[in-house]
Each structure stands twice: as structure tokens, then as C-alpha cells.
Amino acid sequence: MDIRTSLTRRGLSGLLLATLAARAHAQAGADPLPSWRDGPRKQALLDFVAAVTTEGGPRFAPPADRIATFDNDGTLWVEHPMYTQLAFILDRMKALAPRNPEWQQDPALRAAAAGDLQALAGAGMAGLLKVAGAAQAGNTPEQFQEIAAAWLASARHPRWNRPYTDLVYQPMLEVLAFLAARGFTTFIVSGGGVEFVRAFSEKSYGIPPNRVVGTTFALKPGEADGRITLTREPHVDFIDDGPGKPVGIARFIGRRPIAAFGNSDGDFQMLQYTTEGAGARFGMIVHHDDAEREYAYDRHTNFGRLDKALDEAPRRGWQVASMKNDWTRVFAW
């Protein structure tokens, strides 16, 4: 099965429309961010992009420097009531449990297979990483992406009863398209598993696998029947979250971004690393304050906690975008 044809085309269509709209608008001088309400946040982004793309201007940045990084969960798509990848992991655990009776002997694995989030939380980070490995490792990167893509094609979000890939934020698709149209190279820098995000990033965001940075399982090279094999081992060897995000950026992208977009304290160091660089810089936090159209949460949640970054945003010059007030719509549909 081809990953790219197995995924819904809705996300890509939305992105293509957004890209074409951004290109056309950029040329016509019209609004490249139609789902953003006119106001300080939208204006700050427009001003930043104008400044770094004005040749001869004091804040001009050549295209090679126009690196923009985006968190995924909660920044580009919905992360409640739980991270999408966690929903995937729980579905996998349930499906694989009958073939793995030994999981019943382990509290974390047993809890995950039963879908008991409370018991799973009690097993701590070590338990969660064990579950992540059991549900997702032991295959090649290509096999895993097919598994993830097949799940994304069939799973439905409990609130909207739609594929998770429908739950990307239209205003952020417009930002991705707008920046691309202005010579930026866009990257996803996600705490999620790199191969999980790669299973839909190209279709949903127009971002190819090599521009996705994420958490990784160890990859073990070997040979079988005289052919190269790569096996995803059940232990995580890099966590692309918090202080790991600047590390992932330096390692994979190799250049400090001039713009970064996040929504939680897991993005704090990425925003900090980005905006501490010299010259024009832009940091933005998506604030989930819209219980009606999406969700409302910040300091008190298990998924996407926003606390320290919310406190420090003003003094660091980070824009806090209100989903409720700054976005005229949330989803493409």
C-alpha cells in the first residue's frame, strides 16, 4: 500500500488551496491569512515577514536563513482529549494484546492494552516509553509508516467523528503556505515520533519526511536474505521535546530558525533558541482558549500544558495567538 495514496486527500487539498491563495494574495497584495482576524497577532506576523523579505532593509534575511519551525500537536492539529499518537498507541495495544499474553504481567502494558489511562499514568514516563515501544517498534520505518497511515485512514476523533487529519488548523495551514510563498523553508519539530508524523506530514502539511524532526526509536541495521534491514528498536534514543528541540534543530536542520510556532511548555526552549538569535526573530504561541470550537486549556492539562511559556511570553516578545479571538475559523471544513 502506498502511504501517500492511502491517506485522505482532504488535508492536502486544504493546503494546496491555502498555498495557491497565499501565492495569489501575495502577488495581488490581498490577505494571505484570511482565517486570521485583523489585529496585533496577525499584524506582527505580517510585519515580521515583510521585514525579513525586504531586500536592502535593515532586517532583511536571505532565503537560506528563512527557517521556520512548527510544533505539531496543539500547534498544527488537535491534541485533545489526548495526543493523537497516544490514541494510536492505545488502539495498537488493544489490537496486539491477544498475541502478547505476557503483557498482562506488566502494569504499564496491561493498563495500556485495557485503555486504562489512569493506571497508565501511574506507571510514569518509564511505563509510557515501554508502552510506546511495545506498540510501535519491531518493524522497519517503511512498515511502521504504513501501519500509522492505515490507522489514520480509519480512526476517528471522538468529538467530531472525523479522521484526525481533518483536524489540522486552517489558520496554521495558511501560515505554512504564506511562509513558503515568501521563501521560507518550513519544518515540523515535534515531540511525537518522527515516523508517526512523517506518515501524514507531506499530505497534510506539504512538508516532506526530511523536514520532520521528532522523537526517535533506536534504529538497528542488519541483513536478512542478503538484503539490508532496519529495525525500529523498542527504546527511545532521542526525545525531541523541551530542551531536546534545540538539539533536534541543530542536528537535523543545522541552522537556527528565525521563526518558531508552538503551544506548550514543551516548545519553550525552541521558542527561546529561535528568538535569542540576532536579527529579526518571531515566536508565536497558539493559546487554546476556545472550548466551543476546539478546547480551552493551558496551565492544567496532561496534554500540552502551557504555563511557564505563557508567563514569559510578554517579556520575550512572543505573540500569544488566541484561538478564540484571532482565528475566524479553526478547521477547513
Add this chain to the structure above:
Amino acid sequence: MDIRTSLTRRGLSGLLLATLAARAHAQAGADPLPSWRDGPRKQALLDFVAAVTTEGGPRFAPPADRIATFDNDGTLWVEHPMYTQLAFILDRMKALAPRNPEWQQDPALRAAAAGDLQALAGAGMAGLLKVAGAAQAGNTPEQFQEIAAAWLASARHPRWNRPYTDLVYQPMLEVLAFLAARGFTTFIVSGGGVEFVRAFSEKSYGIPPNRVVGTTFALKPGEADGRITLTREPHVDFIDDGPGKPVGIARFIGRRPIAAFGNSDGDFQMLQYTTEGAGARFGMIVHHDDAEREYAYDRHTNFGRLDKALDEAPRRGWQVASMKNDWTRVFAW
């Protein structure tokens, strides 16, 4: 100092010329590879590219699948009489030795500081890695790239008395430009240090940092004066050579290449991984058989040994390009 302005512009000029030439030729139906002699190797490459870019054809590959990977040392530029990065390391060790008198107590560090290659070889891989760390770590990725760029701007190759960045192969620049013009995304997958190669890849090859995969030192995140710091630690945590190349490709690129170019047994697994994929595939080995214009070596050398890959090339369908016979010229100058 800006890395990009501190480097010689010669490499980029050559690449720009090659790119423009390839674009113009592709449109005009003229020769996109003027430094390649007409013959089986050139024809094989032209046939492959024609096959994968012919829409509706049986071997068509959509642009997203057109991933091509290139080894660096000995494939894109000269690697004799020693790897360029080793010359850099030896120069660094010599320069830093007075400030590090304790190096005299260690056989490998002492040998490197004295430029004694034979004694250094006696210290084995462990000794070499220790020297690599002593010469290159303890700085940020940005600082290191400035150090490497400054060295590249001043160092001269002992045979031609030219900057090392002049010693990129014109025929390979044409291949890079030709593939880019035909919708490929090109990557460097080097056994060399990723930040060393990134110090010149954009200028010399038109390949930005995020499309360079290489060997890495551990990166340690921290804070100083309230700002994020990233420190390159003196231990190598990933070796992008031999079996490491498919691992690096899967991790950084996230998609199996359909074309790969190498010159040594260190590229064996990259070539194997690439050409074992389904559909049209292309593998090529640059064979150094031209002592007059460059160097002649294969099975018996410490730098770029080509033995097993040379033996297996015929049965695996890999093209072996003779530098002497297939290239009408080696360098742009």
C-alpha cells in the same frame, strides 16, 4: 564572521553555472552532462533519469520519491592524500597543542599534534575518535562551522596549492544540477562530521545544511546567562559510515533514495539499501583510476578503500565510472 561570505565563491559559481547549464540543456535537449564522455555510464544515468521522469511510463517516480544521496569524500571532492577533515584536525591539533600541554601524555593526542600519521594510525579507531573530539568539540555548532569555514578559506591542498573547496569534481556538480533540474532532492550522506560538511555544502554544492547527513558528536543542551547553549561534546554518538549510512538516511531523510553515488566500501550499504528498493534504481561508484589528473587507488589505501563494492558492482547493477575514461575533465578550473 558570516560563514557564507567567508568561503570562496568559486565552488558556488561552478555549481550555479552547472545548474543553469543543466536547466538550459534540459529545455533545449542539449547535453546536461558536458564533462561526461559519451558512453555506457553517462547513458545509464541519462536513461535512468528519463525513465523516472517520464509521466505515464512504467518506471515513473513522482517528485517526492526522487531522492538522490551522495557520499562526499572521494565522490564530490578529493580525499587524497588524506581526508580533508583529517587535514583540518591535524592543523587544529597543532594550533591548539601549546594550550593543551596534557596532550603530550596521551599517545594519540601527542601523535596528532605532531602530525605523525603513522603513530596516530597505531592508536586505532579509539585514538582517532579521541583526537577528533579534542580538535573539534567543546564549542557550539555555529562556532564550529565558523572555525571550519575559516580554515577552508585559508588552507591549501598540498598538491595543487588551491583551497580544498576548489577540488570538487565538475562532472559531479553537473550530476547534482541535472538531478535538481529534473525534480530530484539531493542529499549528502557523508562519513565526515555533519557540521564540517555543512560549513561548505551550501556554497560548494548548493545543498543546504538540512540536506547534509553525517557523523555527529553528542550535543549537550544547557543555559548560560539565561540563554540556550548547545555544546558539541567530545564523543561521537553516530557514525554515518558503512551500515550507519542507511540508518542516517532513514533517520534524517525518512525515505529510501532511488539513486546513490559513492566511491568506497563505506558506501556499500548506502548503495545496497538504495538499489534494493522496488522500481527504477540507480547506483554509481566513482572509480579513482586517474593518477595524472587526480589519484589512482582502490583496494589498497587508507582513505576511500574500494574493494568489496568493486567486486559486487556488476552483479548488483552498479555503474562504475572511470574518472580517467568517463570524465572529460575533473575540476572546474
